[in-house]
Amino acid sequence: MHLAHYLGLLHRAQDALAGALLEVGEAHRDEVDIASISAQQAGICRERASSLHPFAERYSEEAPDEPERLHSTLFHGSRSGGLALLRDLQDLYLMAAECDVAWALVGQAAQGLRDEALSEVVSAGAAETSIQLLWLRGRMKQAAPQALIVG
Amino acid sequence: MIPSDPWGVRTPYAPGQPWPARVDRHTVEEPERWVQTASLLHSNGDGIDIGVRGNRIVGVRGRESDRVNRGRLDPKDVHGWQANASPDRLTRPLVRRDGKLVETGWDDAMSRIVRRSSELKPLEIGFYTSGQLFLEDYYTLAVIGKAGLGTPHMDGNTRLCTATSAAALKASFGTDGQPGSYTDVDHCDTIALWGHNVAETQAVLWMRMLDRRRGSSPPAMLAVDPRETPVAREADVHLPIRPGTNLALMNGLLRILLRRGWVDRSYITAHTQGIDDLERVVDAYPVARVAEICDLPPAGIERAAELLGGAKRLLSTVLQGFYQSHQATASAVAVNNLHLLRGMIGRPGAGVLQMNGQPTAENTRETGADGDLPGFRNWDNPSHVRDLAALWNVDMATIPHWAPPTHAMQIWRYAEQGSIRMLWISGTNPAVSLPDLARVRRILSRPDLFVVVQDIFPTATTEFADVVLPAATWGEKTGTFTNADRTVHLSEKAVEPPGEARADLDIFLDYAARMDFRDNAGAPLVTWHDAESAYAAWQRCSAGRPCDYTGITYDKLRGGSGLQWGGERLYTDGVFNTRSGYCETYGQELSTGAERPASEHSGDGRAFLLATDYRPAPEVPGAEYPMRLVTGRTVWQFHTRTKTGRVPELDRHAPSVWVELHESDAGALRIADGDVVRIESPRGAIEAPARLCGIRPGTVFVPFHYAEQAANELTRTTWDPVSKQPMFKLAAVRVRKAGS
Numbered sequence: 001m002h003l004a005h006y007l008g009l010l011h012r013a014q015d016a017l018a019g020a021l022l023e024v025g026e027a028h029r030d031e032v033d034i035a036s037i038s039a040q041q042a043g044i045c046r047e048r049a050s051s052l053h054p055f056a057e058r059y060s061e062e063a064p065d066e067p068e069r070l071h072s073t074l075f076h077g078s079r080s081g082g083l084a085l086l087r088d089l090q091d092l093y094l095m096a097a098e099c100d101v102a103w104a105l106v107g108q109a110a111q112g113l114r115d116e117a118l119s120e121v122v123s124a125g126a127a128e129t130s131i132q133l134l135w136l137r138g139r140m141k142q143a144a145p146q147a148l149i150v151g
Numbered sequence: 152m153i154p155s156d157p158w159g160v161r162t163p164y165a166p167g168q169p170w171p172a173r174v175d176r177h178t179v180e181e182p183e184r185w186v187q188t189a190s191l192l193h194s195n196g197d198g199i200d201i202g203v204r205g206n207r208i209v210g211v212r213g214r215e216s217d218r219v220n221r222g223r224l225d226p227k228d229v230h231g232w233q234a235n236a237s238p239d240r241l242t243r244p245l246v247r248r249d250g251k252l253v254e255t256g257w258d259d260a261m262s263r264i265v266r267r268s269s270e271l272k273p274l275e276i277g278f279y280t281s282g283q284l285f286l287e288d289y290y291t292l293a294v295i296g297k298a299g300l301g302t303p304h305m306d307g308n309t310r311l312c313t314a315t316s317a318a319a320l321k322a323s324f325g326t327d328g329q330p331g332s333y334t335d336v337d338h339c340d341t342i343a344l345w346g347h348n349v350a351e352t353q354a355v356l357w358m359r360m361l362d363r364r365r366g367s368s369p370p371a372m373l374a375v376d377p378r379e380t381p382v383a384r385e386a387d388v389h390l391p392i393r394p395g396t397n398l399a400l401m402n403g404l405l406r407i408l409l410r411r412g413w414v415d416r417s418y419i420t421a422h423t424q425g426i427d428d429l430e431r432v433v434d435a436y437p438v439a440r441v442a443e444i445c446d447l448p449p450a451g452i453e454r455a456a457e458l459l460g461g462a463k464r465l466l467s468t469v470l471q472g473f474y475q476s477h478q479a480t481a482s483a484v485a486v487n488n489l490h491l492l493r494g495m496i497g498r499p500g501a502g503v504l505q506m507n508g509q510p511t512a513e514n515t516r517e518t519g520a521d522g523d524l525p526g527f528r529n530w531d532n533p534s535h536v537r538d539l540a541a542l543w544n545v546d547m548a549t550i551p552h553w554a555p556p557t558h559a560m561q562i563w564r565y566a567e568q569g570s571i572r573m574l575w576i577s578g579t580n581p582a583v584s585l586p587d588l589a590r591v592r593r594i595l596s597r598p599d600l601f602v603v604v605q606d607i608f609p610t611a612t613t614e615f616a617d618v619v620l621p622a623a624t625w626g627e628k629t630g631t632f633t634n635a636d637r638t639v640h641l642s643e644k645a646v647e648p649p650g651e652a653r654a655d656l657d658i659f660l661d662y663a664a665r666m667d668f669r670d671n672a673g674a675p676l677v678t679w680h681d682a683e684s685a686y687a688a689w690q691r692c693s694a695g696r697p698c699d700y701t702g703i704t705y706d707k708l709r710g711g712s713g714l715q716w717g718g719e720r721l722y723t724d725g726v727f728n729t730r731s732g733y734c735e736t737y738g739q740e741l742s743t744g745a746e747r748p749a750s751e752h753s754g755d756g757r758a759f760l761l762a763t764d765y766r767p768a769p770e771v772p773g774a775e776y777p778m779r780l781v782t783g784r785t786v787w788q789f790h791t792r793t794k795t796g797r798v799p800e801l802d803r804h805a806p807s808v809w810v811e812l813h814e815s816d817a818g819a820l821r822i823a824d825g826d827v828v829r830i831e832s833p834r835g836a837i838e839a840p841a842r843l844c845g846i847r848p849g850t851v852f853v854p855f856h857y858a859e860q861a862a863n864e865l866t867r868t869t870w871d872p873v874s875k876q877p878m879f880k881l882a883a884v885r886v887r888k889a890g891s
Contacts, residue, residue, distance in 0.1 A: 134745035
């Protein structure tokens with residue numbers, strides 16, 4: 001059963017998103033809304049990632065070796081200069097989208113296993129991720145005309 | 152007569168009785184005639200007559216027939232009119248020549264603005280307006296911005312005072328619009344004041360509350376405020392809450408009400424959605440946890456809940472203690488939740504007043520001078536944008552609607568980055584009123600930023616202007632404005648403005664004419680030419696929307712007194728403005744402000760119960776800056792004192808800044824009452840004499856009015872994610888005796 005690997009992937013994706021949120025927030029700290037909401041959401045990502053621990057442990061006993069190329073790296077550090085903010089937010093969006101898909105797939109497995117405790121964690125995590133996606137998309141849409149036309 | 156204290160003599164009355172009249176009057180000479188207006192020195196909207204002799208204002212009296220004040224005068228209004236005749240009024244346009252502001256004519260000043268506007272793209276032009284112009288001025292400005300230039304960069308300083316009120320009303324009820332009425336004071340059995348020092352911010356509304364308190368069957372009173380304000384001293388229950396923790400308290404109170412069954416389940420079922428989520432969120436806030444977060448005695452929280460839960464007719468009022476603090480919209484929405492859970496909305500005495508900070512703040516929200524689309528329309532609803540495009544006969548694409556409007560703090564950020572290159576500031580003094588003033592001065596000093604300032608006096612902000620436009624003010628121009636309980640007043644011109652000063656409306660109309668804005672038929676976009684025709688244009692724009700002004704004409708206002716749009720109370724039938732085709736917003740997530748898409752909207756006429764978790768504020772006191780600063784107001788001054796500071800009878804009560812400290816903090820710092828104290832934050836420092844008085848330990852208070860030692864040197868650039876209102880009430884500071 002490969003679920004433990006996907007839980008690991010999700011855990012790592014949430015942690016990576018948390019780290020990237022903090023880094024982008026710090027790099028663009030003069031955009032004070034982005035800095036403060038990024039920090040807040042990073043904390044939420046970390047908390048939710050840690051709530052996956054007991055499930056990863058429980059299912060790891062039945063897991064075969066980790067498959068190749070399970071993890072991918074979507075973030076290579078924050079940028080500076082023109083369009084930096086938009087490009088960095090776009091990175092965050094793609095990272096949150098990876099979490100979103102992973103929550104959906106782990107949720108499917110939780111249902112198949114009738115693991116209600118895992119289902120609860122998944123639905124809370126998926127809801128948080130969808131808020132992050134909504135926020136990032138909205139913030140990029142707001143910033144885009146100014147950045148692309150007169151920035 | 153002149154009130155001997157700010158609130159004057161009491162006229163007690165019983166529940167359900169009309170508030171007795173008390174006509175206040177102050178004249179320095181016998182007027183030859185009286186001219187109808189309302190107050191422009193606070194948001195209460197008191198009906199006033201201006202006494203005129205020749206071309207001079209010689210006094211004021213309250214309008215006995217007015218529903219808002221029944222003849223009373225706020226102390227600021229008793230004397231504030233004298234500022235009109237100050238010798239240092241701006242009387243001629245100024246332009247910057249060789250680094251200096253020099254006098255010029257209107258043609259030169261306006262030509263420079265038009266030349267600069269024509270060189271720039273729409274997205275390079277921003278407008279930062281006021282909460283003190285008139286409805287007609289704002290609507291004209293909104294049309295210029297949205298249909299003429301096509302820029303989304305327009306907001307008022309109302310972002311600093313009233314944005315959370317609007318955001319909370321939209322979130323819960325679907326559109327902006329005050330549910331309650333001041334007459335709810337006459338009927339209620341309980342008044343809860345949430346971060347609202349009404350005694351100093353709306354003195355006449357406080358007179359009404361005091362008159363109920365001194366009459367038979369007085370209402371119980373709850374005050375939530377870290378300071379021992381006059382309201383807190385009067386209240387039966389005062390919760391001196393730790394600043395920045397309002398949401399934890401609200402969640403805790405709602406939990407008690409739900410657990411004890413002090414809610415109206417049939418109202419909840421019929422008229423709201425979201426109860427399950429709300430119950431889940433607030434259930435994590437037992438009294439002990441709330442007491443710890445908010446630093447309040449558990450018994451006080453319990454008593455407050457009993458008072459709220461036992462009320463049969465509960466009136467809540469909310470202001471800056473919530474709006475300018477952490478999690479502002481979520482906390483204000485929680486007050487709406489309280490009323491929805493208890494079914495206490497839309498009937499006499501049972502209502503919510505999400506208050507306004509400035510006299511005409513309501514009109515910026517209605518007309519779209521705060522960036523919103525006029526008439527509480529939804530920028531994300533194409534049919535609403537199409538309505539406006541048809542009304543103005545312009546392409547839909549001209550009207551910015553691709554994202555939420557650019558809020559004030561973001562406008563300043565774009566100016567800081569150099570992508571906004573012309574900023575037209577009207578009727579406000581951001582060099583004193585915005586947070587982190589050192590930053591504001593840096594932005595205004597940018598050589599690539601063309602700054603237009605339209606005002607009545609030289610201010611800290613005009614010093615940075617490239618063009619200064621001298622404006623007429625209250626009593627010198629005609630127009631309407633609307634107060635916090637939707638009462639519309641007509642304010643007639645009583646005297647001529649000084650020198651070459653012009654009405655704000657005339658300035659905007661001149662700009663529109665010089666820019667030659669046209670509609671799709673090639674006709675002038677702005678078709679009106681004076682206040683009454685501007686009002687008629689606004690009436691057409693407002694038709695069919697919640698703030699429908701079509702039934703309120705100049706003729707009805709003239710000779711009569713204030714009239715409310717929407718009737719005495721909104722939502723009397725429990726049907727709210729949340730239907731998807733009608734609402735002003737599809738909703739925002741409360742912790743991030745993320746805008747929800749139309750596809751997820753479930754509005755159907757029921758109100759939304761919305762809850763979110765408390766989170767610690769972004770700047771909490773620590774080792775280096777161990778105390779919490781809250782800024783605020785005194786009854787004797789308004790805003791940055793451009794008017795009240797020029798009136799000796801007002802200014803002498805509060806001529807300069809002070810800092811309020813708790814005795815225990817002062818003792819530890821060896822500060823005695825009257826000692827000059829230095830207050831420092833990571834942004835700046837000011838000095839002020841100490842007053843040891845009622846405030847919670849660990850918290851200091853500084854009034855924000857004073858340019859010389861401005862509280863906003865200390866405050867932080869940060870804002871609520873939903874309403875975008877800056878958080879003036881949570882800077883971390885350190886305090887020591889000056890010179891030590």
